[in-house]
Amino acid sequence: MDLSNRKTHSSGHSTQGKSSDEFKKPNNSKGENDIVNKVNISAALGFLPNHTFSINFKGIGNLHRVSRVAVTSKEPGVVGNGFDLGIKTLVVLLFLANVAYQFAAYFTGLISSEFYMVLGGKDKHGFNIVLGKSIGYTLLTGGLLTFINFMLGMIQAKSRMGLTRYTHDRYIKPKAFYDLILRKNVENPDQRITQDIDKLSASYMNVFSIIVIYPVVAIYYTVRTWLITGYIGPVSIYVYFIVGVIVSNLLIPMLASKVYYQEKSEGYFRNHHVYTRDNSEEISFYGGEEKVKNEADRSLSSLFKRQKAVAIFTVPIYMAYEFFSYFGASLTYALVGIPLFTGMFDHLTGPGELSSMISKSSFISMYLIYAFTTILSAARDLAYLVGYSVRISQLWDELETINEDATNDWVQESPEGIVEVYNLSVESPTESTLISDLSFSVLPFNNLLITGPNGCGKTSLIRTMKGLWKPTSGTVKLPYKDGKMDVLFLPQRVQLVYGSLRDQVTYPETENESNSRFADGGDYNQNVRIINILKEVGLSHLLKPEYHLSFIDKNDFSLNYNIETSPESVLDIRHSTPTWEEILSPGEQQKLCIARVLYLNPKYAILDESTSSLNPQAESQLYNALIRQGITLISISHRESVYKFHKNCIRFDSTGRYDYSEIAN
Ligand SMILES: Nc1ncnc2c1ncn2[C@@H]1O[C@H](COP(=O)(O)OP(=O)(O)OP(=O)(O)O)[C@@H](O)[C@H]1O
16 A cells, blocks of 8 residues: 555645644744644644543534534535536535545555565466556546545635635624724634634545544454454554554643744744834834844744754654654554464465465555544544634624624714714723713814813714714714715724725725716716815825836736826726835825815714824815815814814813813914
């Protein structure tokens, strides 16, 4: 039997195995590969899951839940379309291919005994037949393994797609991800969505097909071994594995904890370099290179110590692994000695008959060992799968809870179409009072300025008005148009989006919404509108092709025809990476956000420090543009320069009290 084939087959799932500690550590993709490689040496030892990942009914329930979502997903691409088979069909094909593989592996394994027979008997005709059979079986086994790996790849992609879309539908929606991140009950949701789902998808169908098929295979080869060696053969193989499991269970937890700490240090070390990259300009201005280098070196030294510990603790594991690998091979031949020396093979006298029987017997006991290895490694992988599905289910449970109580009934539609706040009291998540009993209303064109010391709760007020934070009491009434809030909230931190200049200005309007808004004049009107707005906010230089040429990817550029002659095509250049933050100054970024307000044209706009990076002249230009367009403004600002654009002012103190006054302009 060609062991390399069997290794290829098992590699489809064995690389998915993880140290239990990995589930606790921060996201670190390079480190994860390392840990997998290190722990993978356990596969041949037949590692059982260690105590942290005992498989219980609840865990299996989660796995069942996750699998059901993957298999029943109706996402395009997951269900069949044309020649593209659906996930359920692929799972059935995978199972059948695994069964077929068992037969092919059996006949391929016996071929060497047939070779011994024909070679021993110098049977040329027989040799040609066996050679032909050998080539045929090898092609069949190789073909089946390729097919199995292909099926696994397809199932992985499809189940990942189904699970991720299911999660996206619950996660990326109003309040859901905001509340999830605010509550902090489920850590690292991003890692669960991008990594855990992928890892789970990669192996669970394979693990199931193994767990369904291999016990039958193990029973079959146990009986065959028994018939050749008597009870002693299967018993010694069983004992061999029990010892292997015990040894591995003793050794792996020792290494796992060392690897966990190494991974943690690895994460810190990487963070230092991410920090250096993200703050390159600031570090250079401060001249902080030496300080930053010292920190990075300190982090490297800590990582080095932990890496050394892992290397030291790996020694006994490698020793055990090597011993068990070689001993397993010797054991199969030792077992063949039993029938040989007890006279069971004495009737074999023909040329090649004895060596053929030895080859056949050793193959059968070797396959029994292999079946055990596969079952045990699948059992270990199952424990990890349960771990992943528990993490994914936790995320779903939390999202379900959030989505069930995702009410913001304190925010209501104002019948008068104005902004009104009644007796609003707000606490921070740490339950300190920020605002008590606040009431005000903002009539159209009566712009309101909100000011007060840092941290007094100005942004928290607008969080509550948007429905993100639940107030301890009070209600908010806002104007609505076509069933949607007619108030645009511009957050303090600028958010630029992936995509073109057009996407920056039109965010968060969807393409369908733009299309219906500009249905009469088509794209042209939208283009004229965006170009005029960009000119109005002082960003007309972004409309020059030369401005983009130095930043765009050549491939992207080739998608944009007429760039030299048609200024509006400049709106659609997509940067290959999200470079808008890099290429625009903070002031330009704020101008782009105001351009958004002008484009979306809401009845009210709430601006949180939205002009803090602008010079007074640019600030005036933007405020005048907004006022000219008839948008009523509620501004949060510390700047004296904006007073003149407002009629009224709310000034908070740091105890939750406030003072409402008219601004004398
Ligand atoms: N997620 C949070 N968890 C705990 N405390 C928070 C959270 N968000 C805000 N706070 C606290 O609530 C208080 C009010 O914050 P808020 O952002 O409303 O201040 P602000 O008045 O807008 O300040 P600034 O003028 O500096 O922008 C602060 O003390 C802040 O630390």
